[in-house]
Every structure is written in C-alpha cells, then in structure tokens.
Amino acid sequence: MSVTYGTLIRRAAQEVALGSVTLLSDPPSSPEAGRDLLAGYHDLLRALARHTDQLLAPHLQPGSPLPPSPDRIERTALALADELTHLAGGRSLTMHPSADENHWRGAGLAVGAAGDLLATHADRSGLPRSPDLLEGLSSRDVRHDALAHLGDLTATVLGSADELTHRLVRAGLFPSKVRSLLPDSITAEVLARESSQHRGPGIEIGLDELRTARPAIDRTHPLAELGDRMAHLRRYAWVATQATFPSVDDLKVFAVLGVAVHTHAEAVARRTPNPLGNERPLGDVDGTLMPRSRLWRAVATGLQPWQTAERANPAVVGHARRVRALLAEVAPLGDQWTGTGVAPVREVVQALRAAVQVTDAIGGWNAATLDGLPCARVTMPARALTGDQVTNDPTLAAAKLADRRVDVPASGYRDLRDAYAAVAGKPDSRTGGLEPLLTAQLEHARGGSGLVIERE
C-alpha cells in the first residue's frame, strides 16, 4: 500500500526531532561534518518553503476561482516561504553528503516527497488527475490546516538555529562564516508561529490520508498488490467521468470487477462468519454481499449489448484482470480455503472489505459516466432490445424486426441507472425494467438476518 501524505509529514516531524536530539548527543566533530549538517538544515528549510508554495499553487487548487486570492493566513505562509528561501539561500550547500546520518536532510526529503505526492493529483494546467485533490486542497480549511502543520514543523526546525550555530563553531567553523550562513531567523520564527496557530481538526479529514494518485504497485505481497491495483481502478473510474467520449467497455470491465469482488467476499464471509474474533462480523452475506453481487451482474448484463466506438482503457482491463487473479489467490471460491497460506484470514477480510468499499465508489462514478455518455455514440442491435422496450415504440419494434442497429433507447439508460443506484444502496430511483429484480433483492435483504457489511 502506498504511503500517505500524513505519514510523510509525520516522518518529517520525527526526523526533525531526531535532528535536534542528535545535535546534542552526537554533535559534529569536524568542520566537514559541520558543513554537511548545515547543508542538511538548509535543504530542509528550502523543502519547507517549496512545500508551502505547492500547497498554495493555483494549479493544485482545481475548482478554486482563478487566480486564487490568498487570505491572511495564506499570505502569512507565503511570507514565511520567502523568508525561509532567504535564510537557506537559493542553492544547496550539499556537495558531498557525508556518510553520517543527517536527520534534517531526511526531513527535507520527506517534505519533498509529500509535495511530490500532491503533484501527482493535478497536471500543470490545473486539470485534476484524481478525485481526491478536489476534496482536499480546494477546501480552504484543509489548506489552512496543512499550512498550520507546516508552520508548526518550521517553528520547530528554526528553534534549533541557536544550538546549531553553537555546535558549528565548536566543530571548527569560523564564527563569522557561521553567522553569514545562519542569519537571524527571528522573522521566520514569528511567521511560523503565526502560521501554526490556525490549526484546526481538518488535517485528519483533509490531506492526512491522501495517497499518490498513481501508486507504485507493490507486488511483493498479494494483499498489498490487490489494494494498490484497486486504488488505480478507483482513479480510472473517476477519470472516466471526466472523459468526453467514455467507453462502455470500461463500464463493462468495472461491472465484472464488482461481481468478482462481491462474489469472493461472499465466499470468504460464508467460510469465516466471524474471522475477527470479536463481535463484528465481516458482513451480512445474504443481506448485502450476495444481493450486491447480483446487482453488479444486472449491470453487466444490461451493458453487454451496448457498443461505443471507444475501446476499453488497457490499464483498466489490465488492473482488473490482475485483481481477478489476486482474488482467486487470496480468497478462492468454492469450499477450499487455500488462501490461508497467503495471509492471515483477518488481513484477507480487511483487504476484501476495502475492495468492496472501492467498488462502491466505482459504482457511483460509473453512474456519473453513464449520465455523461453522448447518446448518439452509444448503439445496440435492435434485436437485443426486450419486448417491453419496444412495445410502445413502433420505430424500435420495426428496427427489431429488421435487425437494425439503433441508439440505445431511453428505457435502457433508465434500467441501468436503476441498477447503479441499487448497487450503491440507493434504490430510490427505481423506475425501469429491472424493478422485479431490484424489489426481490430488497425483500431478500429485509428478510435477511441482519447487518450491512461493516464500513470502516
């Protein structure tokens, strides 16, 4: 599973703390070691400045009015970034990093990585590459919170300046040189303190869980790989909502993915009714997993006759194909329980629960993609229309008899919209031909023993 923004920022904080501790416990013992330490410190200040700029970069704030007008908190942060750049100088002093561990450089790398992670979510023209940034940096509260956290981190780093000056002189650097390389940072400290005071609870719900938009696939363990590939599929499902000409083949692949994930989850839930060893079951097999699996099947069946000129995205096909294989490996269907050799049951259950949640999100985006399909580009053979669909439409009836290709009629869209709504657990819009199936599923769910699958 790829690293989160919150993890990287926490890592930076830990490195900063270690940097301060090490300065006391293991100070530099030579001018070379002192210069390297100072270079790491400067690198960190530059990384913090760059990250502040990134958090406020217009192209990373999709949906914001352009050009964005920074408010007082954001102006303070920008002033801090300028001040940090002034303190650190434009160019890194690092020539030949020493073999000694430099925690400040490590902190700088973590902050830089957090910035890189943000950058994967939008391109330079401001078009989002993932759904997550829209929910993140576009919110002023989330931005303020991230800036406050950064201000807190910066204030901590700057708090070491006096001690660092002292240690560098002790290590053999000329005091005048040290003073020129470590100028008075009081302005920056004031700005950092002010920035850090606008902290709210938002970081937890804002950027903390943000992952890179395109995580590397961890192929060292099937459960990790499953999570990573589902994350990619989630993003592609969202990307399809932004496409001018989406492909119905992508929707077909996602529907089969929905069937697969729920069917495998159902199989595991039946074998391990309470694998967590506590009062929380994996989920209600008959009330949720099986009906959802059938509803995804209804989506797949409804889509099968549809055709667009656009073929499926090869990445969607590839990830989905691999997910199928991984599901068979970690949660095989049938009676055997060979998956136990792969990972503890508890971990398999957690991975499947996460995968089910991803299919929920995908279903929502697929429904949006369906609504955005240009009707004139979606055709089907009239012979694949049901009798009900042509009964009141002489044109369609004639086309069915003559075996012609027609635009998918409104009733087809309505049926599929119903199916997607039901997949998402919102069967309110039921109006079409899938009514009997959906009603049966709901009745089944009501008569079932209980719970909806646990959401985390």
Added chain:
Amino acid sequence: MATSWTQPALELASEARGWAGVWTLTYATGLALQRLAAMEGWDDDLTLTYAGLDVALATSELAWADPSEPVQAGPVDLGPLAPLERQAAIGVVVQLLGCDLELLSTLVTDSTTSGRRVLSGTRALGLLIGAERSLRTGWS
C-alpha cells in the same frame, strides 16, 4: 442434448462469412454468455462472467478496425433460454466460439487482409482464445 439455442446457433455459424460474420458470431456469443451468467446459480465460479467480458472486448476490437462492420453484419441474439441444463447451454456457446475462432484464424492469416485488420483481429483472437479456454476448463 439439444437446447432452444442449438438450432439458431447452427444457422448462425453456417451463415457466417468474412469479417462481418466474425463480428456477428462474436457479438452473439457475448450476449449468450451474459444471459447464461445471469441465470441464478449458473456462474458461481465466475467463468461465464469473465468469458463474457473477454468476448465483449473482442467485439470492440473487431469493430475498431472497421466501425461499419457492426451495421452491415446484422447482429443476432440466440433468444431467451429455455430452462435446461447449464452444461448443454454452455456447450452450444463453446461450439459457437469454436466456429468463430476458426473463421477469425483464417481471416487474420489471409495474406490479402490489411495490416490494421490483422492486428485488431489478432487481438480479438487472443481474447476469444482466453474465453474459450476458461469455458472449456469450467465445462469439462
């Protein structure tokens, strides 16, 4: 064992000619697989669903090389499925798929076929072979 699909499938296979015929066979196979997969309790191992998707993707590959093909080909549907044994119905689909593969193999290896069609046809062939293999594995 004969099913309500046996006769229409035979007619379809015997009338299929050229690329239009391949498209028709492929499309019909995809629809048939989804119908089977939707039958309660017939696709517990997901073989039919996965094969249906591969065939659907193959259909689009074939249409990609010549978008006019689907219009000319006159797509077909084997019709509603009478209550019958799962195995017999899958057997019909496997035979249909076999005819499809045979015809498509001939076309992609024909030296007069254009390069674009050879490539899209070969991609479709790969998908159909995968579908047939998984169906045969699940069927036998």
